[in-house]
Amino acid sequence: MKGQTIAYPIGNNLYLNVTNRCSNNCVFCIRNTEEGVGFNLWLQQEPSFSDLQAALAGAQHYREVVFCGYGEPLQRLELVKKTAAFLKQKGARIRINTNGQANLVYGRDITPELKGLADVISISLNAGNAAQYVALCRPAMGPAAYGGMLDFTARCRDIIPQVVLTVVEWPGVEIEKCREIASRLGVSFRVRPFSGTLKKQQAKP
């Protein structure tokens, strides 16, 4: 659909916005901030593969192409796989930013399907235990989402060259405990600063 932002550059990276759907509803979600990312990423209609192909001319010249969006990209697993294969043919480096709940959503282990398609997968950990995860990320699947996300991370580690667990700096989040979880799983760890202004109806930190 014309007028929608489905690919947007930030720095040397190109970000892809393939869906606004997500199985979480995080209190700090960028969808709930006044600023967003500086682009209007609300989709009236989710993009098709041909929409993405048209938007990806020259994508290989970016440092990384990132499936990210205003939502959870693996909600559109088949589209992500097809687009990543297309990008790989062009020589692009690919990162997927995800909430790590895809195996629960699809009811099967989808990680082998990402083999050779993603160079990096960045998975939102966001909490040192299931109770805090539920409070902050408000997953549709409840507390099981936390264990599911950790299991997904461990499976990715054996398939994707670089796996990163991330946390948003947020009051009450035990960063060191999260760092230990990443270390125990044998994956990288990154803390992401929260810099937005929450919309009025959102709870304050």
Ligand code: SF4
């Ligand atoms: S997982 Fe990401 S897209 Fe989904 S609600 Fe949380 S911050 Fe937003």
